[in-house]
Amino acid sequence: MVIGHECAGVIEEVGSKVKDLVAGDRVALEPGISCWKCTHCKQGRYNLCPDMKFFATPPVHGSLANQVVHPADLCFKLPENVSLEEGAMCEPLSVGVHACRRADIGPETNVLVMGAGPIGLVTMLAARAFGAPRILIVDVDDSRLTVAKDLGADAVIKVSTNIQDVDVEVGLIQKAMGGGIDVSFDCAGFNKTMTTALTATRPGGKVCLVGMGHHEMTVPLTPAAAREVDVVGIFRYKNTWPLCLEFLRSGKIDVKPLITHRFGFSQKEVEEAFETSARGGNAIKVMFNL
Numbered sequence: 592m593v594i595g596h597e598c599a600g601v602i603e604e605v606g607s608k609v610k611d612l613v614a615g616d617r618v619a620l621e622p623g624i625s626c627w628k629c630t631h632c633k634q635g636r637y638n639l640c641p642d643m644k645f646f647a648t649p650p651v652h653g654s655l656a657n658q659v660v661h662p663a664d665l666c667f668k669l670p671e672n673v674s675l676e677e678g679a680m681c682e683p684l685s686v687g688v689h690a691c692r693r694a695d696i697g698p699e700t701n702v703l704v705m706g707a708g709p710i711g712l713v714t715m716l717a718a719r720a721f722g723a724p725r726i727l728i729v730d731v732d733d734s735r736l737t738v739a740k741d742l743g744a745d746a747v748i749k750v751s752t753n754i755q756d757v758d759v760e761v762g763l764i765q766k767a768m769g770g771g772i773d774v775s776f777d778c779a780g781f782n783k784t785m786t787t788a789l790t791a792t793r794p795g796g797k798v799c800l801v802g803m804g805h806h807e808m809t810v811p812l813t814p815a816a817a818r819e820v821d822v823v824g825i826f827r828y829k830n831t832w833p834l835c836l837e838f839l840r841s842g843k844i845d846v847k848p849l850i851t852h853r854f855g856f857s858q859k860e861v862e863e864a865f866e867t868s869a870r871g872g873n874a875i876k877v878m879f880n881l
Contacts, residue, residue: 595655596622596646599678609663618666619678622646638827667832670840680846681835687717689828694774694799698722703775707735711778754783761791780804794818852877
């Protein structure tokens with residue numbers, strides 16, 4: 592299977608009916624092709640289309656190739672000051688942007704992010720761009736927390752993987768926030784992270800489930816419901832590329848520090864890139880330059 596769904600490139604050829612793009616344009620690609628006929632598409636929530644053809648989701652091949660054919664309306668011109676690498680980062684950034692829209696992040700929203708992996712980090716960056724005044728991020732890994740702090744987190748807390756520690760850690764999180772937590776993003780999707788998010792969020796607040804670590808979770812919904820904590824989920828994104836590109840163009844978001852490794856497209860380099868990603872360590876985003 593050809594994988595890959597985070598991509599940008601240079602247009603080599605356009606169809607006869609394409610009016611807004613020409614050969615030589617640099618574009619970022621939104622990877623999902625929806626049907627535009629179902630109820631979800633017609634209601635504007637095309638990310639929920641049951642007939643979505645998405646790069647690298649079986650049986651559809653992905654974009655880890657020299658050339659791909661893609662609809663013009665899903666190819667977005669890059670501003671002059673935005674590189675192809677940054678354009679490729681619009682895909683993960685879109686997850687954070689969509690999550691922030693679903694959670695109604697604004698200048699009065701204090702945010703907790705569970706997980707400082709790639710998606711947790713872009714969610715943090717997006718929340719700041721949406722105006723969140725204070726953002727706290729937690730993880731089990733010191734190096735990831737260091738990256739989060741360098742990227743602008745107001746506070747970071749190292750937690751354990753032991754669910755028995757939730758109550759103590761929630762106390763530490765709430766103390767570090769210095770006020771109520773209005774929105775929590777669970778960017779890991781495990782029993783413990785969701786339990787922590789539900790418990791830490793203030794009454795009347797909101798929890799947005801972003802990560803998909805566990806297919807099923809056992810979490811304390813009843814106490815959260817008694818405090819009227821809203822729970823929302825996200826799946827992919829919709830209409831996010833223009834805003835992502837504007838964030839990048841204006842400098843409101845800088846994704847360049849997330850690109851930690853770069854490789855060419857030879858067989859040897861591709862294998863080395865996957866091994867680097869699998870090892871983890873300081874790898875966040877591993878980029879291929881074809």
